[in-house]
Amino acid sequence: MFHQGRGNANFTAAATAALVLCAVALFNMFNYYPKSHNVVVVKESSDFNNCKVPAGATVFTSGKDRVALVRGHNLFICGKPGHCLFGFMKINVTAV
Numbered sequence: 001m002f003h004q005g006r007g008n009a010n011f012t013a014a015a016t017a018a019l020v021l022c023a024v025a026l027f028n029m030f031n032y033y034p035k036s037h038n039v040v041v042v043k044e045s046s047d048f049n050n051c052k053v054p055a056g057a058t059v060f061t062s063g064k065d066r067v068a069l070v071r072g073h074n075l076f077i078c079g080k081p082g083h084c085l086f087g088f089m090k091i092n093v094t095a096v
Contacts, residue, residue, distance in 0.1 A: 027068050028093055030076070034063035037089070040079040041067070048075040048092065051084035069095040 030039045039060040042048045053059075059079060060067065067076070078089035 030065045037078050040077050042075040053079045071095050
């Protein structure tokens with residue numbers, strides 16, 4: 001889940017809660033301020049690690065996005081400049 005406020009945030013608790021929900025329903029809900037953030041689906045771990053938005057990536061911008069997960073790793077980043085790289089706004093959700 002992306003933080004709705006300003007500044008850096010610790011996403012461990014939110015991610016843990018999201019993972020419990022995801023394990024049952026196989027979807028993730030992202031809530032964020034849409035004028036400041038977005039959710040980009042990243043398929044390659046190198047793009048995730050380098051916070052790179054690949055050409056043709058799926059980008060969610062509503063601020064209340066329900067994203068279907070696939071089994072295995074599901075990689076998401078904030079595509080706004082600097083948010084992923086310097087704000088650590090990325091999450092790797094593993095669906096089993």
